[in-house]
Amino acid sequence: MQLRTRKVFGSGSFYFRNQEVRTDNLFLNQHIILSANPLTTMSFPETHYSRRAFLQRASLGVGATFAAAPLLAAAESSSLPVQDGKKLGIALVGLGYYSTDLLAPALQQTQHCKLAGIVTGTPEKAQKWKEKYNIPDKNIYNYQTFDRIADNADIDIVYVVLPPSMHAEYTIRAAKAGKHVICEKPMAMSAKECQQMIEACDKAGKKLSIGYRMHFEPTTQEVMRIAKEKPIGKIQMVAAGAGYKENRATHWKLKKAMGGGAMMDMGVYSLQGARYATGEEPIAVSAQMFTTRPDMFKEVDETVTFQLLFPSGAVANLHTSFGMGMNYLQVNAEKGWYRLDPFSAYSGIKGESSNGPLQFPKVNQQATQVDEVAQSLMQNQPLRVTGAEGLKDIRVVEAIYQSIKAGGKRIDLKA
């Protein structure tokens, strides 16, 4: 496997020059190498990219002008043997919108894992999924029978897709049942719960990942590289907004006890954006809450603005809302800027920068995510996103709510 990377913040369009695709089973070894101008070399894994779309993009001269070396570390560790054709079995816990419209379809596209079971409290859903995805009765659980999953060899990973108030309980029960766990974001209701989840998985000798699909998305990985390698100098300011108009007054997202609120749901994207765009952990936070529909937003926040200070001096001025649609990440650095819009949507992540367009091939985020998690588990390699990552966000979210309660007071965070 050849990975040529040069840390160059180049400009101009890139052109396809060379293609190297292995046919073995390790998707991290399957990649395409592109060159832009004489200076820019890009490489990234190719699975879940539409190769045809990628080549069309390249030949049109449309696309990334940032050099990219995402997944390099992971790629270097991909030489361990893997059982040929083995797919880990995933059970989805909670069959709401995200499981139904995103995860289940994504699991039809994965190479290293598959939809093997479901956990639902609604028999009609069980029947529907059973037929649609050919799930055997023995792999269908409800919340009472869930713990018997311990005896089911078809299930390797439990993916918790429940409201946040249930994340800790089902993650811990899954770990006790001897399963690896992927838990959706936000990780839990409190930092304390996050720690309990991490401890339960550690104790059970099982791995815990959080459903931060953006970490598996190529443009987002380039953002992380820019933070780390600083091709445009020190990051100085991040501005981001993530929101949508929530009109379902009875939805759990409107219930505090279930983990609702704009900050918990969409604000975590702005927060994640600031953290991965700086590559730093905030040392202080302040926040403000606003509501235009007080009758509907009695328990939870409709709109939150929040500010983060990072050790380098970088500042993030962020917001989130259940009152309006928005999704952008703007980053100013010493020697340039970039802006993604959208930055955390399920697809279509694209951007521009002081050096030209910032756009990488589209991936199926969920498929790429679970496939890499499955592969890391099979190879017993470190996960890209661990419980520690989810805990970091929840600590900041707690401080945000604390600041709101204290009238916008700055809350210092311990390192």
Next chain:
Amino acid sequence: MQLRTRKVFGSGSFYFRNQEVRTDNLFLNQHIILSANPLTTMSFPETHYSRRAFLQRASLGVGATFAAAPLLAAAESSSLPVQDGKKLGIALVGLGYYSTDLLAPALQQTQHCKLAGIVTGTPEKAQKWKEKYNIPDKNIYNYQTFDRIADNADIDIVYVVLPPSMHAEYTIRAAKAGKHVICEKPMAMSAKECQQMIEACDKAGKKLSIGYRMHFEPTTQEVMRIAKEKPIGKIQMVAAGAGYKENRATHWKLKKAMGGGAMMDMGVYSLQGARYATGEEPIAVSAQMFTTRPDMFKEVDETVTFQLLFPSGAVANLHTSFGMGMNYLQVNAEKGWYRLDPFSAYSGIKGESSNGPLQFPKVNQQATQVDEVAQSLMQNQPLRVTGAEGLKDIRVVEAIYQSIKAGGKRIDLKA
């Protein structure tokens, strides 16, 4: 004069269809009427636009897709007689960068006013300007002789281009000398000073305008129209950043007593942006201060983030900095969005929106500004920008510093 306007938020490029240019002396009667698709009709004054550039833009299909009716109210009042060929004489007080590089050149392009005098404490500057702009000795003052300007019939308007700490004094002295006044932004050191300036001009029967050049810029006027006519529904959120890297440690902008600080200097643009993009006055404000160069920023703020709440429920999440370059205004509304980048630069204001490009012909902002002020004065018509507008910003700036001092506490503003 024919002003055809239709309040349409159309999409697509516009095409030149009809041109109507009067040759009389009232620039508000000189305009071009354009039509886009069958639905969109635009009209705007034409003076200071490069007509050739405008027509090229139109024929290229590049430009505004928002219908525009800027200056309509003013245009309707433009039928008063004006002394043919009369130009009001302007004296610039303070010959720093802005006077030298922006105002003086702009005053070579104006139809209704001209550079008639200067006030400077530096004899070398006086000599240089005298030669360059053919200014008679009798129209050259220093800060000791300034008040004698009362006897100078060549000077109709005094334009105060001094550091903010001197704005009140020179505005009041100019009013007492019987001159109209244009005062640069930020208007003064405090709301109290602003009120004194307004009162002094009222008492002298003279007019006071503040140097908010953006109010005379066509894309900005379209932003104001969008706020007022709501073609994309209620404005929900404004995000804006304005800043540049200030490296001059001994400049007055680093001195608190002279009116320095990022918030006073660049933050006023973010604040203005939020005010004119919503068309509302904030009812509450909170703010946070950050510094990366504490040795340099001992007295004044390097970076400020601030939040405004408006009566409609709209929220603005804003920032400003002397630590980095940035200049953008992003607006989310119920039925769409737009974004200008840059939004308050001396030129090149341009944007995009949910309905397509948002871009109007370039103007010389300073020339357009002073020419309209001069014409309004000659016609005894209301000014587009009065002292009251400057006062509104300074009230908010005071609350911002108050909030910073109070650790980010929300400060309620009286209506």
